[in-house]
Amino acid sequence: MANPSILILAGDGIGPEVMAEVKKIISWYGDKRGLVFDVSEDLVGGAAYDVHGKPLADETMAKAQEVDAVLLGAVGGPKYDNLDFSVKPERGLLRLRKEMDLFSNLRPAQCFDALADFSSLKKDVVAGLDIMIVRELTSGVYFGTPRGIFEENGERVGINTQRYTESEIERVARSAFELAKRRGNKVCSMEKANVMESGILWREVVQRIHDEEYPEVELSHMYADNGAMQLVRWPKQFDVIVTDNLFGDILSDCAAMLTGSLGMLPSASLGAPMENGRPKAMYEPVHGSAPDIAGQGKANPIACILSFAMALRYSFDQGDEASRLEKAIEKVLAEGVRTADLMGPEGGTAVSTVEMGAKIIEALDASL
Ligand code: IPM
Numbered sequence: 001m002a003n004p005s006i007l008i009l010a011g012d013g014i015g016p017e018v019m020a021e022v023k024k025i026i027s028w029y030g031d032k033r034g035l036v037f038d039v040s041e042d043l044v045g046g047a048a049y050d051v052h053g054k055p056l057a058d059e060t061m062a063k064a065q066e067v068d069a070v071l072l073g074a075v076g077g078p079k080y081d082n083l084d085f086s087v088k089p090e091r092g093l094l095r096l097r098k099e100m101d102l103f104s105n106l107r108p109a110q111c112f113d114a115l116a117d118f119s120s121l122k123k124d125v126v127a128g129l130d131i132m133i134v135r136e137l138t139s140g141v142y143f144g145t146p147r148g149i150f151e152e153n154g155e156r157v158g159i160n161t162q163r164y165t166e167s168e169i170e171r172v173a174r175s176a177f178e179l180a181k182r183r184g185n186k187v188c189s190m191e192k193a194n195v196m197e198s199g200i201l202w203r204e205v206v207q208r209i210h211d212e213e214y215p216e217v218e219l220s221h222m223y224a225d226n227g228a229m230q231l232v233r234w235p236k237q238f239d240v241i242v243t244d245n246l247f248g249d250i251l252s253d254c255a256a257m258l259t260g261s262l263g264m265l266p267s268a269s270l271g272a273p274m275e276n277g278r279p280k281a282m283y284e285p286v287h288g289s290a291p292d293i294a295g296q297g298k299a300n301p302i303a304c305i306l307s308f309a310m311a312l313r314y315s316f317d318q319g320d321e322a323s324r325l326e327k328a329i330e331k332v333l334a335e336g337v338r339t340a341d342l343m344g345p346e347g348g349t350a351v352s353t354v355e356m357g358a359k360i361i362e363a364l365d366a367s368l
């Protein structure tokens with residue numbers, strides 16, 4: 001059988017630096033665990049724009065459709081801020097999500113013990129936190145039409161459309177219930193059914209999928225604004241949160257920051273199963289391209305490495321190896337090894353991006 005394939009799209013800013021460490025981890029799995037991947041690389045975002053005049057070449061899009069998993073670094077930077085909307089770096093990312101039909105975006109918010117002091121919330125509110133936001137990723141107001149800036153009665157009007165079909169809600173609801181079964185068995189669905197018809201439909205459909213297919217999972221519904229408040233008040237009340245594209249964008253940033261460092265959080269974007277049974281998939285850190293620190297060896301590679309751990313778990317059915325990698329990272333953090341973003345008043349051993357990668361590999365070696 002052919003080796004599983006990975007397409008690396010490192011992108012812009014700190015993307016290439018953090019991805020360089022992921023590549024070492026991928027090689028480690030080949031050398032030490034016999035898990036050999038066929039790795040290829042290509043451009044996305046501003047890096048692709050510089051070469052092709054657009055943020056994702058058609059050939060790159062075609063490759064992404066072929067591989068077992070895409071690993072993406074980050075896109076964007078000040079150099080590209082004034083580009084036309086249609087060729088901005090973000091459009092490359094949105095095209096990948098849409099054309100691969102990656103409707104289910106898994107964004108864990110997990111608080112590492114060693115970092116609980118970093119949260120802006122009290123330690124007991126966040127210590128041990130482990131929640132998963134499932135964000136619908138291919139529809140809603142991000143993609144609905146009509147959209148645009150139009151002339152109306154002598155002035156301009158900006159329009160975006162929130163739109164969800166029943167089947168779009170059904171599939172992301174199933175994905176959330178399936179995950180919950182393997183975790184704390186609890187789903188909270190968030191929308192604004194008090195003001196939006198799309199929210200009313202969302203609530204009805206999630207409830208129906210629950211009643212018909214997952215009655216054993218505990219389901220609750222919350223208005224998204226209350227959800228934001230509850231996330232900050234007592235986040236441990238949640239296990240899996242399922243929500244739409246825009247609310248998910250906002251709530252996941254909020255949840256991420258609860259854990260103290262955006263530099264720590266991975267994500268998986270999953271679609272329907274391919275012929276080989278694996279889901280179409282793209283993995284990326286939640287953080288952005290951080291142009292202010294790019295090229296200085298300061299970036300924290302952990303979110304990107306944890307994204308590869310998610311690939312091991314969700315694309316390659318290697319849950320034990322994913323746990324090995326996650327434990328190696330916990331160990332390194334517990335030893336006080338810190339990239340700049342993790343350096344607090346209690347101090348620690350300051351390391352660069354490359355040194356953090358090397359420490360994690362040492363911990364992986366020690367796990368054998
Ligand atoms: C995210 C980002 C993206 C989004 C941007 C970069 C297009 O904020 O993945 O959360 O809004 O989805």
Ligand code: MG
Pocket residue numbers: 249250253
């Ligand atoms: Mg976002």
